[in-house]
Amino acid sequence: MVNEFDVIVIGAGFAGLSAATAAANGGRVLLLAEGLGFIADLPSTIELMGYLPGRPGYVGRPWDELAGLIQYRDHPYAKIPARILEQSLNMFVETVSIMGLPYEGDQGQNTLLAGPAGVPRPAYLAPYTMAPGRVDDRSPALVVGFDVHKDFYPEYLVANLNRFRKVSGWGAEWRAAVIHVPGHAERGLNSQELAVLMRDPAFRRHVVAEIRELLHSEARVGLPPVFGLDAQGTRQVYQELVDGLDRQVFEIPTLPPSPPGIRLATEWLRYLRRMGVKVSLGFRVKGVTAENGRVSGVIVNTPARAGVHRCRSLVLATGGFWGHGLSGLAAGEVRESVLGLPVRLLAPPEAWGEDAVFRPQPFVRFGVATNAHLQPVDENGNTLYENVFVAGRLLGGYDPYEEGCGEGVSLASGYYAGMLAVSRGVVGE
Amino acid sequence: MVGNALDQCLKCTICNTACPVAGVDPSFPGPKYAGPELGRLIRGPEPPADNVLDYCSNCRSCELACPSGVPITSLIRANKAAAYRHKRMPLANRLFARVDQLGRVAAVAAPLSNAVARAWWAQPVLARLGISTGRPLPAYHRQTFRAWFSRRPVRPAPKRIAYFVGCYANYNDPDVAKATVAVLEHNGYQVLVPEQRCCGLPALANGDEDQARKNAVFNLGQFLPLVEQGYEIVTACPSCALTLKRDYPELLDNPEAAELSRHVWELGEFLRRLAEEGELQSDFGKVPGRLAYHLPCHTRSQGMGEPWTDVLGQVPGLKVEALDAGCCGLSGTYGFKAGHYETSMAVGQRVFEAVNSVRPDAVVTECGTCAMQINHGTGVKVVHPAILLREAYSRRWPRGGEDAIRASE
Numbered sequence A: 001m002v003n004e005f006d007v008i009v010i011g012a013g014f015a016g017l018s019a020a021t022a023a024a025n026g027g028r029v030l031l032l033a034e035g036l037g038f039i040a041d042l043p044s045t046i047e048l049m050g051y052l053p054g055r056p057g058y059v060g061r062p063w064d065e066l067a068g069l070i071q072y073r074d075h076p077y078a079k080i081p082a083r084i085l086e087q088s089l090n091m092f093v094e095t096v097s098i099m100g101l102p103y104e105g106d107q108g109q110n111t112l113l114a115g116p117a118g119v120p121r122p123a124y125l126a127p128y129t130m131a132p133g134r135v136d137d138r139s140p141a142l143v144v145g146f147d148v149h150k151d152f153y154p155e156y157l158v159a160n161l162n163r164f165r166k167v168s169g170w171g172a173e174w175r176a177a178v179i180h181v182p183g184h185a186e187r188g189l190n191s192q193e194l195a196v197l198m199r200d201p202a203f204r205r206h207v208v209a210e211i212r213e214l215l216h217s218e219a220r221v222g223l224p225p226v227f228g229l230d231a232q233g234t235r236q237v238y239q240e241l242v243d244g245l246d247r248q249v250f251e252i253p254t255l256p257p258s259p260p261g262i263r264l265a266t267e268w269l270r271y272l273r274r275m276g277v278k279v280s281l282g283f284r285v286k287g288v289t290a291e292n293g294r295v296s297g298v299i300v301n302t303p304a305r306a307g308v309h310r311c312r313s314l315v316l317a318t319g320g321f322w323g324h325g326l327s328g329l330a331a332g333e334v335r336e337s338v339l340g341l342p343v344r345l346l347a348p349p350e351a352w353g354e355d356a357v358f359r360p361q362p363f364v365r366f367g368v369a370t371n372a373h374l375q376p377v378d379e380n381g382n383t384l385y386e387n388v389f390v391a392g393r394l395l396g397g398y399d400p401y402e403e404g405c406g407e408g409v410s411l412a413s414g415y416y417a418g419m420l421a422v423s424r425g426v427v428g429e
Numbered sequence B: 001m002v003g004n005a006l007d008q009c010l011k012c013t014i015c016n017t018a019c020p021v022a023g024v025d026p027s028f029p030g031p032k033y034a035g036p037e038l039g040r041l042i043r044g045p046e047p048p049a050d051n052v053l054d055y056c057s058n059c060r061s062c063e064l065a066c067p068s069g070v071p072i073t074s075l076i077r078a079n080k081a082a083a084y085r086h087k088r089m090p091l092a093n094r095l096f097a098r099v100d101q102l103g104r105v106a107a108v109a110a111p112l113s114n115a116v117a118r119a120w121w122a123q124p125v126l127a128r129l130g131i132s133t134g135r136p137l138p139a140y141h142r143q144t145f146r147a148w149f150s151r152r153p154v155r156p157a158p159k160r161i162a163y164f165v166g167c168y169a170n171y172n173d174p175d176v177a178k179a180t181v182a183v184l185e186h187n188g189y190q191v192l193v194p195e196q197r198c199c200g201l202p203a204l205a206n207g208d209e210d211q212a213r214k215n216a217v218f219n220l221g222q223f224l225p226l227v228e229q230g231y232e233i234v235t236a237c238p239s240c241a242l243t244l245k246r247d248y249p250e251l252l253d254n255p256e257a258a259e260l261s262r263h264v265w266e267l268g269e270f271l272r273r274l275a276e277e278g279e280l281q282s283d284f285g286k287v288p289g290r291l292a293y294h295l296p297c298h299t300r301s302q303g304m305g306e307p308w309t310d311v312l313g314q315v316p317g318l319k320v321e322a323l324d325a326g327c328c329g330l331s332g333t334y335g336f337k338a339g340h341y342e343t344s345m346a347v348g349q350r351v352f353e354a355v356n357s358v359r360p361d362a363v364v365t366e367c368g369t370c371a372m373q374i375n376h377g378t379g380v381k382v383v384h385p386a387i388l389l390r391e392a393y394s395r396r397w398p399r400g401g402e403d404a405i406r407a408s409e
Helices: A014-024 A082-099 A154-168 A191-197 A201-214 A231-245 A259-274 A406-422 B003-008 B014-018 B031-041 B061-065 B072-083 B091-096 B099-109 B112-118 B120-129 B145-150 B167-172 B174-186 B201-205 B209-228 B238-252 B255-261 B267-276 B307-312 B341-358 B368-378 B385-394 B399-407
Strands: A004-010 A029-033 A111-114 A120-123 A141-146 A174-179 A220-223 A248-251 A278-281 A285-291 A294-300 A307-316 A388-390 B159-163 B189-192 B232-235 B264-266 B289-293 B318-322 B362-364
Touching: A004 A014, A004 A406, A014 A029, A014 A082, A014 A259, A014 A307, A014 A406, A029 A307, A082 A259, A082 A406, A141 A154, A141 A201, A154 A174, A174 A201, A191 A259, A201 A231, A220 A231, A231 A248, A231 A259, A259 A278, A307 A406, A388 A406, B003 B031, B003 B072, B014 B031, B014 B061, B031 B061, B031 B072, B061 B072, B072 B209, B091 B120, B099 B112, B099 B167, B112 B120, B145 B167, B145 B174, B159 B174, B159 B209, B167 B174, B167 B368, B174 B189, B174 B267, B174 B385, B201 B209, B201 B238, B209 B232, B209 B238, B209 B255, B232 B238, B232 B267, B238 B255, B238 B264, B264 B267, B267 B307, B267 B385, B289 B307, B289 B341, B307 B318, B307 B385, B341 B368, B362 B368
Parallel strands: A004 A029, A004 A307, A029 A278, A141 A174, A141 A220, A220 A248, A307 A388, B159 B189, B159 B232, B232 B264, B289 B318, B289 B362
Antiparallel strands: A111 A120, A285 A294, A294 A307
16 A cells, blocks of 8 residues: 555646556556546547648648658657658547547548538547548538537638538538527527536437438538537447438537547546546646655645655656646746746747747747657756656657648657556567 | 736636636636636625526546646635625525534434424425535534543543544544544553644635634634644544645644644544554454455545555555545535535546446545535445554554543444
8 A cells, every 4th residue: 555656647637548558458557646637628639740831731641641740850740660650640530439439540641621610620639429520531421519509610610621622622512500409599509518417318309300300412511529528428429420311420629628638638547547547637746856866756735635646657747838847938937837847948938939829839849848759858958857758748859730640640759658657668679 | 815816817718627626617717717707806895696606516536637737626615704704695505504503403403303304394494595405414423422422531641642523424424523532542642632623624715714713723722832842633534634734824824823733633534644654553354355446536635645555555455445536515504505406426437337337335524514515426435444443453453442442433
């Protein structure tokens, strides 16, 4: 009953969960995070590499184009061996399949899916509930919204998609429709609340009947992401819609809260607990104990008394500015939150932000400097803690928005960090 | 102390995804609105008159999910208290804010009070009071734990514990309290039960901050002098533990409450620490059984892992499987209120399904109200871990120990 772990992972986003999954087979693992990670806000698709900065259009075959990112020494993909990147994706696909949320891809190619506003987004892997929604597909689709849904506008979405179709010459004509939901008109509902309603068999029958009235010859029906909040419920709703409509059915992601993200986060945490990983969410890590360049324990800000957990290795997957792994952007003094590690700032403060909001923002590339083994280093490249491995958004040198690589970097660096941590720095080549 | 924390909210909505009530009832706009957002509106001269605050069950799941450290539940409770400064508090809230006064009256009248609560003619009265008639009310014992304990001879021992009993163990399930004493005594502690009142959590959850503060001040006055004499405070109720640890410093905002909180231990947490230091009596007899463990929300909120899983893991013969099915839905007094019964049962559905699929000999959980809910929802027997531990010790105890158990029954 000794409170000692082989690996402590801090962070419950894609990187933290990936690290914990990788380490779970090799030792005792504790996952700590201040809260539930931001997965529950995300569409839950996996982007590996969607764009190459400076080149217009989408990347079709990310494995052929990775060299375009790897040429930058600081890019996480330059540090993670290709074999590890591939293993991390395989691990993810296996894990979600065990969880009952299988993902699909297109033999190493990106697929184009509709974003919330109808702008196509390249995804490398997508949950089975989204994969049939390709916009570069020749079959027409009917997009159905709910009149009480605050965050999903089918006409707007379809208008944008059809504009894209005219420009690119890809895809097929999509059509929009809205069905009525009795009650709830006063306040309106979000995707999570609609997913709760979808648990009611009578409501599902109503939805199926309404859509059947609206369907023409479309082979597919797209809906906002409301199929369910866990794996089992989602499978049931999906199957009932497919059977009831006799069409392919898919979800289109929209604003938070995101049921596809909620079910991924919920089931993944449950999977980790079943694998024997101890999970403690809700409390900020306020510091560590360290001796001779090694972290020996983590101090957590729990009520009444700080919790102290001893560890052999630490994976730091606390996120970037949004996840509070980094802070101080507004104050002009950026710091890493747990260990006070040096942050590589790639520009003087007056150039941290770009005035045009949708242009790439320089601060997005800020992050903790690491060596090729993801260990944090000082300005001269000396390793600061030999048993600390950095993963996910806390790493600098990349822009997940400009490069379309957010989940890929987090899964791969998390996996690599987890493997390095559990094997104490040695992962066989 | 809590007020400015609403500025930390990024509006990311993660709290809403973790809320058990929002997870079953789409008419609740969720903790983000009820906490940080209403927290701004309610400071105005005319606070909003909607009833969203009534949906919150005070389980604290939202706070654990928040990635930005916003004390959402505390904000919701502060909003409730602010709202009731402008409008009348419902009768059920006022009753449930005073569970210990209720207990004192009901215990004196037991078992008649239990029969009355179950009588057909009493149901419309309960409904008028705003109390749900969908579930049985907890039964009261004529002899409360504290009455029993006060007649018991002192058992001197070198190490000392001040025991915070809590209303549920005192009035509704005295055997849990007796088992707690037996387990602590077996580990060489002399148990002291000072004069005490309800921890104040039901009052906080029902929007009666003044009542909660009164209880906190009284309990602080009783227990702090003992802390200064070297006592540690132990309670076998996770909600009482959380309240003393977390809410007293927030509510009283003084260094004394902070000092008290550092010496409060949930029983399982205390025993696990003994085990870590090699000081837990390990003369357990075999207790064969397959149990399913339910983790109460208020244990989770203390950030101490699952102490009881660790401690029960030492008992030979006992197989404990985690249910891992989230909130049971009762949340103290919440599920006893009219209009909350269906919500409470819908939240608990996942727990009930998990119990039914595991088919254990019994469910084990350290929370008295979780126990009532799980038993109500599944019909499966639910046992407090202290009772299991007393049983394990009793199967190895020498003669004197056996007497101690008999005396406790």
